[in-house]
Amino acid sequence: MLDFARVLKVGLKHPAAGPLIPLTTPWGERILAGEEPAWSHPRPQFARDGAICLNGWWGFSAGTDALDRQVRVPFSPEAALSGIGERTEPGCELWYRRELPEIDLAGGKRALLHFEAVDWECEVWVNDVRVGGHKGAYLPFALDITEALAAKDSGTAVLKVRVCDPGDAGTQLRGKQSSTPGGIWYTTQSGIWRDVWLEVVPATHLTSLQVDASLDGEVSLTVGVDGAGAEAAVVRARILDEGEEVAAAAGVVGAPLCVRIPQPRLWSPADPHLYDVELTLGDDVVRSYFGMREVEVRPDVDGCRRFFLNGEPLFMRGVLDQGYWPDGLMTPPSPEALEFDIRSMLDAGFNLLRKHIKVEDGRFYELCDRLGMLVMQDVPCGGDAYSSWHSSKKPTLFRASWTVVRDTGERAHRALAASDAAYREEWVATCEGMVELLRAHPSVVAWCLFNEGWGQFDAAEAAQRVWALDPTRPVDATSGWYDQGVGDFWSIHNYFRPLGPERCRAAEGRAYLLSEFGGVTLAVAGHVSREDTYGYVEAADGAGFRREVAGLLAQADALEAQGCAGFVYTQLSDVEEEVNGLLTYDRRVNKLAG
Numbered sequence: 001m002l003d004f005a006r007v008l009k010v011g012l013k014h015p016a017a018g019p020l021i022p023l024t025t026p027w028g029e030r031i032l033a034g035e036e037p038a039w040s041h042p043r044p045q046f047a048r049d050g051a052i053c054l055n056g057w058w059g060f061s062a063g064t065d066a067l068d069r070q071v072r073v074p075f076s077p078e079a080a081l082s083g084i085g086e087r088t089e090p091g092c093e094l095w096y097r098r099e100l101p102e103i104d105l106a107g108g109k110r111a112l113l114h115f116e117a118v119d120w121e122c123e124v125w126v127n128d129v130r131v132g133g134h135k136g137a138y139l140p141f142a143l144d145i146t147e148a149l150a151a152k153d154s155g156t157a158v159l160k161v162r163v164c165d166p167g168d169a170g171t172q173l174r175g176k177q178s179s180t181p182g183g184i185w186y187t188t189q190s191g192i193w194r195d196v197w198l199e200v201v202p203a204t205h206l207t208s209l210q211v212d213a214s215l216d217g218e219v220s221l222t223v224g225v226d227g228a229g230a231e232a233a234v235v236r237a238r239i240l241d242e243g244e245e246v247a248a249a250a251g252v253v254g255a256p257l258c259v260r261i262p263q264p265r266l267w268s269p270a271d272p273h274l275y276d277v278e279l280t281l282g283d284d285v286v287r288s289y290f291g292m293r294e295v296e297v298r299p300d301v302d303g304c305r306r307f308f309l310n311g312e313p314l315f316m317r318g319v320l321d322q323g324y325w326p327d328g329l330m331t332p333p334s335p336e337a338l339e340f341d342i343r344s345m346l347d348a349g350f351n352l353l354r355k356h357i358k359v360e361d362g363r364f365y366e367l368c369d370r371l372g373m374l375v376m377q378d379v380p381c382g383g384d385a386y387s388s389w390h391s392s393k394k395p396t397l398f399r400a401s402w403t404v405v406r407d408t409g410e411r412a413h414r415a416l417a418a419s420d421a422a423y424r425e426e427w428v429a430t431c432e433g434m435v436e437l438l439r440a441h442p443s444v445v446a447w448c449l450f451n452e453g454w455g456q457f458d459a460a461e462a463a464q465r466v467w468a469l470d471p472t473r474p475v476d477a478t479s480g481w482y483d484q485g486v487g488d489f490w491s492i493h494n495y496f497r498p499l500g501p502e503r504c505r506a507a508e509g510r511a512y513l514l515s516e517f518g519g520v521t522l523a524v525a526g527h528v529s530r531e532d533t534y535g536y537v538e539a540a541d542g543a544g545f546r547r548e549v550a551g552l553l554a555q556a557d558a559l560e561a562q563g564c565a566g567f568v569y570t571q572l573s574d575v576e577e578e579v580n581g582l583l584t585y586d587r588r589v590n591k592l593a594g
Contacts, residue, residue: 020187020326020529020576023586027334028081028327031072038334042116042195043140044366045440046209047287052101054159054196059097062088065162067097073196076119076189079329087188090167090179094191100126100157100198103149108203110227111149113159116140116194116361120165120172127152128160136426137165137173138359138380139433140194165190171423173382173430175357176322182577183534186322189329194361202284203227206235209279211290211440212472215310217264219247219290220256225281233281240276241265266310267291267442269351272372274442291369291442297474297488297511297565305511307474307565309445316566317557318352318376319345319582320516323360324575326529326585335363340587341572342373348582348592354515354568357381357451359434368443376446376476376568377438379431383417383455390415391453395481396496405482408458416482418457427455431462435469446473448515452480452493460486479515489513489565495536499555501562511565514556518569519580520548522591527584528574535580536570545591549582 024032031037039055041047060071075082077094088094103111113124119137123130126148134141149157166172167188168179178185204227212220223235230253237257239247247259265273277288293310300306306313321341325332332338338360345353352374355364359380368375406412413419418427431449438444447466450456456478463477463486477487490507493516502512521535522545539545549569556567574581582592 021531022080023326023527023529024080025325025327025333025337025587027332027337028325031081031333032327038336039195040335040363042114042197043362045288045362046206048199048201048285050199052103052198054098054100054198056098057083059095060084061095062092065093065095067095071096071191073098073192074116074194075328075331076191076193078187078189079193079331080327081331081333088165088190090169090188091164092190094163094165096159096161096163096192098159100149100159102156103198103200105146105149105200109200110144110146110203110205112142112199112201113145114140114142114195114197114199115192116196117359118161118163118192118194119190120163120170120174122161122163125160127157135172136430136433138430139437140361161192163191168385171383171420173380173423173426175380175382182530182532184578186324186576186578187329193329193331202282204230204233204282205284206279206281206286209277209286209288209440211277211288213264213290213292215264215266215292215294217261217292219259219261219292221249221259221277221279222256223253223279223281225253236280238278238280240278243276246275261292264292267293267369268309269372269374272370272442274369288440289369290440293442295445295473304563305509305565307445307511314351315557315560315564316352316374316376316513316568317350318354318374318566318568319348319350320356320568320571321345321353322356322571322573322575323358323364324573324585326576330358332364335367337587338364339367339371341583342367342371344583344590345572346371346373350569352376352445352566352568353572354378354448356571357454359437365438365441365443369441373443375441375444376448377434377444378448378451378479379427379434381451381454382427383423384414384419385417386454387415387417391417395453405484407453407456407478407482407484408460413457416453416456418455423455424457427457428462428465431466432469435466439470439472444473446476446488448476448479448491449487450478450482453478453482456482459484463487474511476513476515489515491515493517495519495570499552499559501559501564503563512563513565514559514567516568516570517556518549518552519571520545520552521580523579524584524589524591527586527589528579529585530577532577533579534577542591542594546594549592 059067123133129148132143177188208224210222249257474488480493519536573583574585
């Protein structure tokens with residue numbers, strides 16, 4: 001039976017929450033104790049030797065450029081691991097400063113400064129020379145700082161960064177960050193929140209790699225090159241299988257390098273086999289990898305549309321992954337922490353993570369590639385002030401997912417918090433950038449464009465745009481409701497009704513996906529970060545939690561025989577007040593363990 005009291009609480013904007021109860025993960029605890037965080041290349045699919053990590057202690061100030069404090073990059077100043085752990089006001093200017101190491105630029109070499117993510121708008125100076133800027137919170141960017149380094153008269157080169165983040169006072173993409181966290185809304189963050197690093201490249205150097213592989217072993221590598229004479233440059237590629245060369249090719253830039261791998265070994269969760277790539281352009285050498293697999297949504301032998309991997313139907317048993325940490329907020333304390341989450345969910349019997357309204361860095365997707373965890377990737381959202389009526393109560397009460405509801409035009413844009421044209425432009429740019437960034441990861445098997453109407457607009461057009469960019473993956477155009485009759489999935493959220501087969505005329509020609517359900521809550525004493533708790537179904541104790549979760553997962557599994565293509569259980573870990581995780585927020589207790 002529908003629980004109207006709970007429905008009316010969904011999406012409720014809580015009053016300002018009290019202070020967080022401090023929690024640390026095991027990995028964050030080691031950092032706070034003085035252990036230097038381990039560093040690995042943040043872009044494992046396009047890595048050179050000699051990358052210089054610029055993480056660590058930077059000069060910092062908020063509101064002025066006094067730079068009278070210290071912050072640990074890559075953690076936002078709101079995160080405990082930053083060494084500050086204080087909220088900054090929306091729109092406050094954040095200033096960062098550090099010295100750069102001496103590097104050799106002889107022979108026309110170029111210096112590239114990389115930022116993996118900055119929230120939200122930033123400007124960058126080297127030796128007081130402005131070298132560029134960026135807007136957007138979730139995607140990496142790079143700046144060529146060669147000329148600014150050469151402008152230095154003497155002494156050490158100095159890097160300075162200014163960041164401004166409107167928070168939820170603006171319409172930019174921000175996901176679940178809120179200035180009044182509570183319920184499904186979490187502590188806002190700002191500033192530099194992923195790795196900063198530097199690399200030196202030859203004057204003519206490799207810039208990108210796109211790999212397209214078919215199941216019969218045919219592989220096409222499209223390479224980007226920058227610099228003088230790039231159009232005539234010769235690129236060489238070696239394909240390695242566990243260290244042994246299995247194919248090689250050479251050619252000029254502009255034409256794909258085509259090779260054939262004999263007896264190809266396909267990538268799957270059961271056998272996440274990867275091939276290594278070595279690209280060479282003169283003195284420039286880049287390492288990468290790829291997996292050979294094919295995903296699609298199509299009818300099975302009985303005419304029911306399902307998710308297929310390598311020509312075989314695969315039932316997706318997923319869990320919602322918010323990607324938040326008590327000590328790092330959206331920044332994981334270490335790659336080992338990411339691996340812990342992934343392995344914990346694999347051990348629990350899940351084969352998919354729905355990365356929810358957030359883009360992770362390359363290490364996360366590499367771990368999923370190597371461990372065999374499928375990923376359904378959300379596009380981050382934003383827009384005007386969230387409407388709990390249009391985006392929570394109305395669709396839950398009246399089952400808006402059962403009918404096609406218009407999401408085009410000014411009136412619909414206002415209703416779904418997408419009235420700002422600048423927001424819509426940023427969403428499109430981020431969506432396209434995310435697809436290009438992640439398309440080479442075999443673990444990423446589907447794109448999810450809009451979630452529960454948050455900033456949703458023109459979903460049919462968006463789906464067409466993504467299919468054009470990447471025709472190799474299925475698209476979930478609208479997860480939850482405000483369905484437009486497009487995409488590969490009819491995507492349903494169900495927290496309040498009994499689980500069962502749900503079909504309607506709007507679902508014809510698409511696979512049925514239960515893309516959110518569950519939300520059983522259990523607050524584990526000593527492992528919660530707020531006194532108030534939030535969830536959908538409350539368990540009295542650990543045994544009750546395990547019974548409730550097991551029962552819901554059994555019901556969801558039974559839907560496979562009734563035409564369902566997969567499910568996504570809510571959720572991987574607790575996040576602040578929301579204690580419906582399978583793991584506690586600090587990752588110290590697995591609630592599924594007896």
